[in-house]
Amino acid sequence: MTAPADTFSESSEDARLVAVAEAFLGSGAVQKICSLGNGNVNDTYLLNGGNGAYVLQRLNTAVFANPEQVMRNLQVLGDHVQPKLARESGDTSRGRWELPKVIAPHSGDLLWHCCPDGGFWRCTSFIQNACSIDRIEHQDQARQVGAGLGRFHRLIHDIPCDQLSDTLEGFHVTPRYLTLYHRALVRSQASRCASTDHCMAFIRDREQFCTVLEQARHRGELTIRPIHGDPKCNNVMLDQSSGEAIALIDLDTVKPGLIHYDIGDALRSCCNPAGEECEELDQVVFSMDLAQAMLQGYLSEAQSFLSPWDLHYIPASARLISFELGLRFFTDHLNGNVYFKANHPTHNLERALVQFRLTESIEGQFQQLEHLVNELASAASGASC
Numbered sequence: 001m002t003a004p005a006d007t008f009s010e011s012s013e014d015a016r017l018v019a020v021a022e023a024f025l026g027s028g029a030v031q032k033i034c035s036l037g038n039g040n041v042n043d044t045y046l047l048n049g050g051n052g053a054y055v056l057q058r059l060n061t062a063v064f065a066n067p068e069q070v071m072r073n074l075q076v077l078g079d080h081v082q083p084k085l086a087r088e089s090g091d092t093s094r095g096r097w098e099l100p101k102v103i104a105p106h107s108g109d110l111l112w113h114c115c116p117d118g119g120f121w122r123c124t125s126f127i128q129n130a131c132s133i134d135r136i137e138h139q140d141q142a143r144q145v146g147a148g149l150g151r152f153h154r155l156i157h158d159i160p161c162d163q164l165s166d167t168l169e170g171f172h173v174t175p176r177y178l179t180l181y182h183r184a185l186v187r188s189q190a191s192r193c194a195s196t197d198h199c200m201a202f203i204r205d206r207e208q209f210c211t212v213l214e215q216a217r218h219r220g221e222l223t224i225r226p227i228h229g230d231p232k233c234n235n236v237m238l239d240q241s242s243g244e245a246i247a248l249i250d251l252d253t254v255k256p257g258l259i260h261y262d263i264g265d266a267l268r269s270c271c272n273p274a275g276e277e278c279e280e281l282d283q284v285v286f287s288m289d290l291a292q293a294m295l296q297g298y299l300s301e302a303q304s305f306l307s308p309w310d311l312h313y314i315p316a317s318a319r320l321i322s323f324e325l326g327l328r329f330f331t332d333h334l335n336g337n338v339y340f341k342a343n344h345p346t347h348n349l350e351r352a353l354v355q356f357r358l359t360e361s362i363e364g365q366f367q368q369l370e371h372l373v374n375e376l377a378s379a380a381s382g383a384s385c
Contacts, residue, residue, distance in 0.1 A: 016115070017045065017056075023105045023113040024123040025050040037132075037234075041341075042252070046126065053126035054103060058119050059252065063339070067120045069165035070252045071111045074102050074124075076163050077254055081155045096239060097151060098247045100124040127247045130237040135275040139293035140243060141233075142270045146294035148236040148245025149228070149266050150301025153259060156226045157305050161256040164226055168253060171229060172261040174210040174324045178203075181331045188334035195349055199330045202356050206323060212316050213260055221309040222258055229253025231262045232269035245297075259310070263298065264317030268325065270294045271318075272358050276351060284354055286318075286361035288368060295376050303377070311377050315369040319362045326355030 014033075021030045029050045036046040036055065043058040059067045081099050088094050103123040105113045113121045136142045170176040181203065190196065216222045228235075230253045237247040269276070271290040274283040295314070299306075330352035332339045342348050362369065 016117075020058075020113060020115060020119070020121050021047050021049065021056055021123075023107075023121070024054070024056070024103050026106050041339075047123070053128065055100070055124045055126050055249075056121065057124075058121050061118075061120055064167060064252060066165070066167060067112065069167045071102070071122060073164050073167060073254050074251055075111065076159065077156065077251065078102065080159050084155055095242070095244050096246045097155075098125075098127055098237075100127065100247065100249060100251065127237045127249065129240050130246055131240055132234040132237055132249075134234050134277075135273060136233055136270050136290055137273075139289060141238070142290040142293040143297035144238055144243060144245040145233050145236045145266060145270050146297030146299075147301055148248060148297075149231050149262060150298040151245070152228060152231070152248045153225075153262070153302050154305065156254075157259075159226045161224055161226060164254065164256050167255050168229070171253065171255070172257060172321070172324065173214060174320055174327070175214060177324055177327050177331065178207060178210050181327055181334075184331045184334040190334050190336070195346075195353060196330075196333075199326075199349070199352055199356065202359075203327060203330070206359075209320065209323070212320060213258055213313065216309070216313055217258060222260065222313060224256045225259050227253075227255065227257040227259055227262050229255055229257065229261065231266050233266070234269075260313055260317035261321065263314055264319075264321030265325075266298070267291060267294060267314075267318040268322045268355075268358065272354075272361075274354075276354060278354050279350070281353060281357050284357040284361065286322075286358055286365060288365060288372065291318075291369065292372055292376070295373065299376055306377075311373055314373045315362075315366060318369065319359060319366065322355050322359040322362060326352045326359060329355060 017033050018030050021033060030047070032048040033045050033056070036044045041060045041063050045056040047054040047056040059070065061067055064070050078099060078101065085097060085099065101124060102111050103125065104111050111122065115121065133141060136145065213222065217224070228248055228251070230250055231248060235248055235250045236245050237249060238244065239246045271287045271294065272284055273287055273290070274285070278284055329340065329348045333346070333348040333352065337345070337348055340348055
């Protein structure tokens, strides 16, 4: 099937994309397809046609071994959240919030489309008049990212976890990543250098800390709840006019887990103004000003269902998830860049160094972060009385 001459080239890849898109929109309905975002795992496209704009994604089945479970989780999410949003629509104190809707293929009764070559595709609604940012530029943006995550948690926290599949078993369980790292270290053929030696020493000095959240869970201090799984700042959509958070996207990692995985990841991505791809390590720092704004936004939405233990482990989550991502990047470097997309052979090594530098910055300000969480939680509690 050939795409319109004024929109697509005559490449076989274009033809495949059009065929996939038409499975969702219908024959002849496709107007334009272009790459969207810079995700490390899935292939994502902006699709225009039919009655509007959509997000077309090919799920990475090497990462999501059971993509059907991912789609069923999205259905559970929508069935739970959409009625809540309908009830909130009359509350003028709450701004716009959208949940991407799953667009089913034209034929059959499934929520996804499989290609003859094995590709697993899904289509969702596109959040209009919104943008995302890779790096936080000021405190208002950090506050909105926090408020967006808090609102999302508030909307989903009471979904029974037995209704959600664990689509990425062991995801964010840091001791598991440490085991995978040790296996990679034994097998790796990657060249040794000062940077790899630094990473190895950095990990070795923090191995005991890897269990902090899992031990808290085993002691009953933390409980499993529905989580987003990947709420870095560029997965929070901001209204282009008001700047307010209006949606969380990339929902394929929604699953049962500890909300601290989400809080830690949001702090990690929000509070490093230099960003994940920074090439100058001296610029990497954990900003307490951005952390204050992000946590203010989060607690304004989520304070009501957080326990004292939840609050207690927020600083540890920021340190742990920063370390964990560095550990994962470095492990992928040792394995030959098989998980995260890499632009060059040492890309994931460089990413690991950024996250480890961020971890060091958090460690140097850990007591201040603990004090900040206590202070903000008390203020939020007083404001709600």
